[in-house]
Amino acid sequence: NAGVMQNPRHLVRRRGQEARLRCSPMKGHSHVYWYRQLPEEGLKFMVYLQKENIIDESGMPKERFSAEFPKEGPSILRIQQVVRGDSAAYFCASSPPGGQDTEAFFGQGTRLTVV
Amino acid sequence: RKEVEQDPGPFNVPEGATVAFNCTYSNSASQSFFWYRQDCRKEPKLLMSVYSSGNEDGRFTAQLNRASQYISLLIRDSKLSDSATYLCVVNGASGGGADGLTFGKGTHLIIQP
Numbered sequence: 001n002a003g004v005m006q007n008p009r010h011l012v013r014r015r016g017q018e019a020r021l022r023c024s025p026m027k028g029h030s031h032v033y034w035y036r037q038l039p040e041e042g043l044k045f046m047v048y049l050q051k052e053n054i055i056d057e058s059g060m061p062k063e064r065f066s067a068e069f070p071k072e073g074p075s076i077l078r079i080q081q082v083v084r085g086d087s088a089a090y091f092c093a094s095s096p097p098g099g100q101d102t103e104a105f106f107g108q109g110t111r112l113t114v115v
Numbered sequence: 116r117k118e119v120e121q122d123p124g125p126f127n128v129p130e131g132a133t134v135a136f137n138c139t140y141s142n143s144a145s146q147s148f149f150w151y152r153q154d155c156r157k158e159p160k161l162l163m164s165v166y167s168s169g170n171e172d173g174r175f176t177a178q179l180n181r182a183s184q185y186i187s188l189l190i191r192d193s194k195l196s197d198s199a200t201y202l203c204v205v206n207g208a209s210g211g212g213a214d215g216l217t218f219g220k221g222t223h224l225i226i227q228p
Contacts, residue, residue, distance in 0.1 A: 042202070042218065042219065042220030042221050043202065043220075043221075044218075045217060045218065091158055093159075095216075103149050103204075104161075106160065107158060109158050
């Protein structure tokens with residue numbers, strides 16, 4: 001059973017381009033979380049999704065950022081018109097049904113660098 | 116409004132010593148509690164879940180105090196390899212009805228030889 005898979009591991013984008021970050025949860029997991037970690041800072045919650053539904057997006061910036069978790073395929077975090085301040089490590093975590101009583105497992109993250 | 120709060124440290128502790136740190140959470144309805152460990156530039160990994168009755172795993176002991184709304188982590192006989200950032204995680208901490216995980220910013224622990 002493979003763990004949470006994130007790709008790419010490293011992504012370099014020029015200002016104004018789009019960044020697409022992918023997260024394949026562990027087999028059997030239907031809950032996905034995205035977190036952002038700026039250098040020397042803690043993890044910051046962005047969005048919580050279940051299959052085809054956004055449950056909580058209170059941590060997502062209002063503009064340029066969007067997330068989806070389709071019925072088939074990985075969860076995607078999309079950042080449009082990237083700016084230097086978007087440079088960070090983006091971690092995805094997944095957990096199985098059962099929600100609150102289960103821990104989450106993390107992918108290795110995608111390190112986005114905006115130049 | 117701080118939902119899950121931790122002392123960021125760093126805690127500089129000699130090898131072999133015992134170290135403890137706490138984490139407070141704001142939502143009394145929170146259901147689940149965890150300690151994660153994050154090494155530099157790596158993903159967080161589950162260290163242990165925290166149960167109402169407290170739990171112990173080798174040199175690590177975690178406890179929950181619902182009345183005061185905090186959880187604690189105790190590390191005995193600390194090793195150099197314990198150096199890491201320890202993240203307190205609470206499920207349902209936001210108080211807004213969303214059953215998501217909320218992470219504290221972490222406590223940085225440095226074990227010194």
